[in-house]
Amino acid sequence: MAKKRGIPPQKTPQRHPKSPLPINSVEIDNSVEIELRRQTQRIQLFSEVTLKIRQSLQLKDILQTTVTEVQRILNADRVLIYQVFADGTGKAISEAVLPKYPSILDQAFPEEVFPSDYQTLYAQGRVRAIANVYDPAAELADCLVEFVAQFDIQAKLIVPILSAFESQPLWGLLIAHQCGTPRQWVEFELELMQQLADQISIAIAQGVLMENLEDVVATRTAALRRSEEQLRLITNALPVLIAYVDQAQCYRFNNQAYEEWVGLPVDRIFGCSLHKIWGKVSYQQMQAPIQAALAGQTMSYDHEMQLPQGMTRSVNITYVPHWDDAQQGVLGCFEMITDISERKAIERMKDEFISVVSHELRTPLTSIHSALKILASGGLGRLSADGQQVLEIADENTDRLVRLVNNVLDLQRIESGAVTMNPQACNAADLMQKATDEMQAMAQQQGVELVTTPIDLALWVDADYIVQAITNLLSNAIKFSHVGDRVRLTAQLPSEAKASEGKASGDKTSEDKTSGDKTSEGKVSEGKSDQPSQIQFQVCDQGPGIPENKLEQIFERFQQVDSSDARKKGGTGLGLTICRKIIEQHGGKIWAENQLERGSIFSFTLPIVTEQNPPSLGIEVE
Amino acid sequence: MNSTIEYRLTIHRILIIDDEESIQTVVKFGLTLTTPWQVITASSGAEGISKAQLEQPDVILLDVMMPEMDGISTFQELQRQEKTQHIPVIFLTAKAQASEKRLFKDIGVDGVITKPFNAMDLSQQIIGVLAEG
Numbered sequence: 141m142a143k144k145r146g147i148p149p150q151k152t153p154q155r156h157p158k159s160p161l162p163i164n165s166v167e168i169d170n171s172v173e174i175e176l177r178r179q180t181q182r183i184q185l186f187s188e189v190t191l192k193i194r195q196s197l198q199l200k201d202i203l204q205t206t207v208t209e210v211q212r213i214l215n216a217d218r219v220l221i222y223q224v225f226a227d228g229t230g231k232a233i234s235e236a237v238l239p240k241y242p243s244i245l246d247q248a249f250p251e252e253v254f255p256s257d258y259q260t261l262y263a264q265g266r267v268r269a270i271a272n273v274y275d276p277a278a279e280l281a282d283c284l285v286e287f288v289a290q291f292d293i294q295a296k297l298i299v300p301i302l303s304a305f306e307s308q309p310l311w312g313l314l315i316a317h318q319c320g321t322p323r324q325w326v327e328f329e330l331e332l333m334q335q336l337a338d339q340i341s342i343a344i345a346q347g348v349l350m351e352n353l354e355d356v357v358a359t360r361t362a363a364l365r366r367s368e369e370q371l372r373l374i375t376n377a378l379p380v381l382i383a384y385v386d387q388a389q390c391y392r393f394n395n396q397a398y399e400e401w402v403g404l405p406v407d408r409i410f411g412c413s414l415h416k417i418w419g420k421v422s423y424q425q426m427q428a429p430i431q432a433a434l435a436g437q438t439m440s441y442d443h444e445m446q447l448p449q450g451m452t453r454s455v456n457i458t459y460v461p462h463w464d465d466a467q468q469g470v471l472g473c474f475e476m477i478t479d480i481s482e483r484k485a486i487e488r489m490k491d492e493f494i495s496v497v498s499h500e501l502r503t504p505l506t507s508i509h510s511a512l513k514i515l516a517s518g519g520l521g522r523l524s525a526d527g528q529q530v531l532e533i534a535d536e537n538t539d540r541l542v543r544l545v546n547n548v549l550d551l552q553r554i555e556s557g558a559v560t561m562n563p564q565a566c567n568a569a570d571l572m573q574k575a576t577d578e579m580q581a582m583a584q585q586q587g588v589e590l591v592t593t594p595i596d597l598a599l600w601v602d603a604d605y606i607v608q609a610i611t612n613l614l615s616n617a618i619k620f621s622h623v624g625d626r627v628r629l630t631a632q633l634p635s636e637a638k639a640s641e642g643k644a645s646g647d648k649t650s651e652d653k654t655s656g657d658k659t660s661e662g663k664v665s666e667g668k669s670d671q672p673s674q675i676q677f678q679v680c681d682q683g684p685g686i687p688e689n690k691l692e693q694i695f696e697r698f699q700q701v702d703s704s705d706a707r708k709k710g711g712t713g714l715g716l717t718i719c720r721k722i723i724e725q726h727g728g729k730i731w732a733e734n735q736l737e738r739g740s741i742f743s744f745t746l747p748i749v750t751e752q753n754p755p756s757l758g759i760e761v762e
Numbered sequence: 763m764n765s766t767i768e769y770r771l772t773i774h775r776i777l778i779i780d781d782e783e784s785i786q787t788v789v790k791f792g793l794t795l796t797t798p799w800q801v802i803t804a805s806s807g808a809e810g811i812s813k814a815q816l817e818q819p820d821v822i823l824l825d826v827m828m829p830e831m832d833g834i835s836t837f838q839e840l841q842r843q844e845k846t847q848h849i850p851v852i853f854l855t856a857k858a859q860a861s862e863k864r865l866f867k868d869i870g871v872d873g874v875i876t877k878p879f880n881a882m883d884l885s886q887q888i889i890g891v892l893a894e895g
Contacts, residue, residue, distance in 0.1 A: 503785065503877055506877045506879055509881075510792055510884075511788050511791075511881075513880045513881060517795060545878070
């Protein structure tokens with residue numbers, strides 16, 4: 141680059157050793173043109189040198205380039221850079237000298253040859269062009285003349301190199317020597333030296349800044365390293381597999397537990413893709429959730445994971461997206477894998493225990509229940525009034541115990557995933573009618589009118605479980621009704637449900653509201669807007685209603701509005717929990733609200749068979 | 763309704779096979795008090811098969827979980843025997859999972875009644891289950 145811009149090589153030899161720039165005055169007689177040409181050449185030369193100097197950020201290189209270039213251009217015998225130290229002493233730290241002259245590199249100058257008053261003058265910008273050191277007009281101190289004489293120096297050109305620091309304004313000197321003969325320095329040479337000295341000043345200032353910057357970088361790098369060490373220490377101490385994966389699904393961080401699981405050291409994991417580390421089969425299972433996480437969604441799921449060594453563990457995997465500062469894009473995601481094998485094993489044991497206990501309770505309960513019913517029937521002889529009363533207590537409580545055992549077992553099965561819902565196409569009207577038929581006797585017994593408005597609509601559900609859920613809601617409604625009250629079972633498409641929303645009052649809980657909104661806008665409106673994908677069932681009663689703060693709570697196990705309800709109404713406290721589980725497993729929602737005047741409404745949604753909602757709807761439970 | 767009447771009329775004798783003596787007893791009392799049926803009891807699969815061949819009951823109530831020969835094996839044996847294969851069999855089970863019920867139906871069991879049941883309502887349940895087919 142510098143060579144291209146530089147003076148054509150053929151012109152250099154024409155230059156007189158002691159002249160400024162080569163000017164062919166024979167061919168050019170116009171003095172203005174000569175001057176212009178000279179100026180242009182000087183600018184080119186200066187640019188060339190400056191470019192060379194700036195090619196390095198290392199001060200030592202810059203200084204050496206400067207002295208070499210100045211020596212070449214000026215055709216001087218020696219060019220050196222003398223650095224002044226804080227204590228006033230100094231020495232030549234860079235030098236370009238013709239081979240026939242001695243080097244004075246690294247040589248300290250005696251203090252008397254460069255006293256402090258000289259330094260002060262140079263610090264103020266003094267430059268000196270001495271054509272002949274022996275000329276008394278040069279006014280050099282004798283000791284200095286004596287000092288330079290030992291190096292055969294006859295002419296000197298000195299320009300200060302100033303620093304930006306007030307404490308030491310003079311950084312050093314740029315000096316050109318002519319040995320053996322005097323030399324008349326020309327203005328251009330002085331200018332060049334001054335300009336290059338300025339360049340050195342800038343380079344020094346930049347060097348200091350660079351040094352400071354490097355210090356800052358070094359400090360921050362150390363802090364970063366410490367922070368990373370701390371992070372690694374903390375993450376290594378955790379019994380959780382932690383990793384960071386970038387957008388290309390390649391590992392950028394992982395903790396020790398991760399290494400142990402995959403059986404590879406960190407340097408073999410870093411930069412590798414998930415696919416490569418986990419293999420095709422495992423990767424296929426994690427592909428969808430990780431893609432979702434890299435699209436900005438937090439994902440968490442339980443999974444049976446096959447380790448690269450062939451072992452299988454139950455794990456919970458969570459992917460948390462890492463957003464950029466502007467929250468506009470996802471840079472990668474954190475992966476946390478928790479080994480839940482023990483928890484799963486305990487859960488299985490608990491499920492098994494509940495299952496066994498419940499089953500074992502059923503046979504003796506059958507005997508007790510039946511024996512009491514036989515006695516209560518009077519078929520084996522009449523009891524006294526007191527005896528009959530005691531028997532009824534035993535009978536009622538056995539009924540309750542039977543229901544409790546049934547409900548505990550139902551809930552355990554649904555929660556443990558032991559139940560396989562068997563969805564089939566069925567008619568909503570049939571399910572409603574079946575549930576009503578089952579509850580008609582109870583309604584009559586309680587003096588409650590049970591009114592059903594069936595709707596002819598194809599559903600894709602497990603009929604047995606839905607009938608169980610409706611029956612449960614009807615049973616609750618009847619239990620809490622007064623004699624002469626009416627319990628209504630209705631079903632409607634969401635548009636109708638929305639229109640009738642005004643009939644209900646009472647604040648729904650937040651989840652309830654969500655459910656309601658989804659019913660009227662969200663899920664329902666999926667696909668074609670005129671073809672809802674869900675149906676909404678309602679069981680309305682005229683009972684006392686539900687306190688606002690219990691509207692959501694009642695779906696939790698053993699959370700009755702009144703704890704004495706179980707005794708008074710014969711409930712188990714599990715019915716609504718089972719209902720919710722059944723509805724949720726069908727992809728529906730269930731919620732409760734109060735009616736304006738009196739009574740409550742239990743609503744739930746279920747998927748219907750549409751083009752957008754084909755029978756393949758995944759409600760299969762493991 | 764017709765089928766209910768039909769079964770009420772056609773059942774004269776019923777065999778209950780259950781290793782739990784208390785269950786045998788309450789079933790016997792319950793059915794005797796609520797129906798004119800004759801109730802025969804057996805405490806094991808082997809005894810049940812033998813009594814079924816001999817007494818030719820109209821319906822067999824068969825407990826699923828029994829030691830030695832369980833309900834399924836007993837049922838399969840009853841199906842193999844020419845003298846008993848025509849007799850409707852209803853399973854009595856404490857495990858009332860839908861998948862199990864389906865399995866029982868698949869092997870040809872006529873119905874399933876889940877424990878705990880009420881012996882005083884048992885006849886209605888038997889008739890209902892048989893009517894459902």
